[in-house]
Amino acid sequence: MLKLKKTLLASLMLAAGLAAPAQAQTPVRLGISGGVMEDVAEAAGRAAAREGAIQIKPVVFTGHLNANGPLNDGDLDANAFQHEPYLRGQARAHGYALAPVARTLSAPLGIYSRKYKSLADLPDKALVGIPGDDTNRNRALLLLQHYGLITLRADLDVNRGDNATTLDIVANPRQLDIREIDSLILARALDDVDAGAIITAEASQAGLLPARDAIALEPVGGAYANVLVVREQDRGQAWVAPLIRAFQSEEVRELLASRYSGTLLPAF
Incomplete structure (x- = not known):
């Protein structure tokens, strides 16, 4: 009888364990x-x-x-x-x-255009929109410099936390008209500029994908x-x-x- 009770108790404990809910996430x-x-x-x-x-x-x-x-x-x-x-x-x-x-x-970050297929196609004095917030304005100006369209002052140090502005441009040989525009507005109003620098999150909300639509892309990583x-x-x-x-x-x-x-x- 004692052995039977132990067997029944073990069976009940096993059943309870099987019926217990999974640990909550x-x-x-x-x-x-x-x-x-x-x-x-x-x-x-x-x-x-x-x-x-x-x-x-x-x-x-x-x-x-x-x-x-x-x-x-x-x-x-x-x-x-x-x-x-x-x-x-x-x-x-x-x-x-x-x-x-x-x-x-x-x-x-990418540069997009409804009018031109490449940065080389941009005319002199082209209107280029860039984001107005410190960090993404900095990225856009560094990207324009990366492709040789402008030169920023040499002592600018982004690793130290410096954020470039249009006042830091020391050379602009094609006289680009670089204007700060809210990037969410810019993503939906590319017809109003010759080109615009737009971060991926806001580009995607406007139906733009960098690999498919950008005429220039920021180097990846870093x-x-x-x-x-x-x-x-x-x-x-x-x-x-x-x-x-x-x-x-x-x-x-x-x-x-x-x-x-x-x-x-x-x-x-």
Whole structure:
């Protein structure tokens, strides 16, 4: 009888174990920009589901809104939409206590035109729109310099945190009319300029893809790779490591290779 009771108890314990629900996944509220990053977050979500530790819950920000303020205030757990120089500028301007924890992808800034097929085709005194914010204005001017259209002053040091402006141009042999224009407006108003420098996130929202539509692209990688960001106080949280693994997963790598080949590249 004692042996029978033990057998029944063991059977009940086994049944209870089989019936117990799976361990709950930790929800991670992730701020992203609309467009390309929605696809990347979906791929990362599949990787996270496969591992089973976290559940990524994307929150999409569009237009002038970004996910740094809500992350700093605790309304989000992480964000994935920006490169580190932009993050540093936001932290200085607003006092955010945010930390990059991993690189995700490179999204090169491109120059687009509805009128010309290449930079060489741009006429003298062409109207060229560039973003008005510090970091992306800097990127656009460095890109124009990279292709030999302008020269910036020699003592400018972007690694030190310098941000170029049009006042730093010391040579402009084709007398380009370089104007700061909100990049979201510029992405939808290319007919009004001869060319425009637009970041990938806003280009994609306007139906433009760098590999297909840009007449010039920023060199990939370096300081302008996108990063995964959390609050400083959350760097050691248990959900951070699986979130990084999800964004640096084969699912994300395969998405970038198949759907955004030549436009977005893994930075991990």
